[in-house]
Amino acid sequence: xxxxxxxxxxxxxxxxxxxxxxxxxxxxxxxxxxxxxxxxxxxxxxxxxxxxxxxxxxxxxxxxxxxxxxxxxxxxxxxxxxxxxxxxxxxxxxxxxxxxxxxxxxx
Numbered sequence: 001x002x003x004x005x006x007x008x009x010x011x012x013x014x015x016x017x018x019x020x021x022x023x024x025x026x027x028x029x030x031x032x033x034x035x036x037x038x039x040x041x042x043x044x045x046x047x048x049x050x051x052x053x054x055x056x057x058x059x060x061x062x063x064x065x066x067x068x069x070x071x072x073x074x075x076x077x078x079x080x081x082x083x084x085x086x087x088x089x090x091x092x093x094x095x096x097x098x099x100x101x102x103x104x105x106x107x
Contacts (some may be wrong), residue, residue: 016059027094061081074101075099
């Protein structure tokens, strides 16, 4: 039980086993703001393990996150879930780049 009398969800323990997708995208600096990450997720722009996912989806180590940006398709694999907010230099250690594909321009 937390100090405010509310029991935290089982997947959000101190061991850092999982984290909300929108928070992970922000803390890993893949997307600059949590509000933007949540908006992209809610409009079907982020896929986790092959399924369109909302910002509230829990991600864990080994999950594959994919999204499209203008002319680029990016896939990353979650390497680590942070216990506390990482610094700028440590943020890239949270994921492993699997694939970055440049898409052709549409006419």
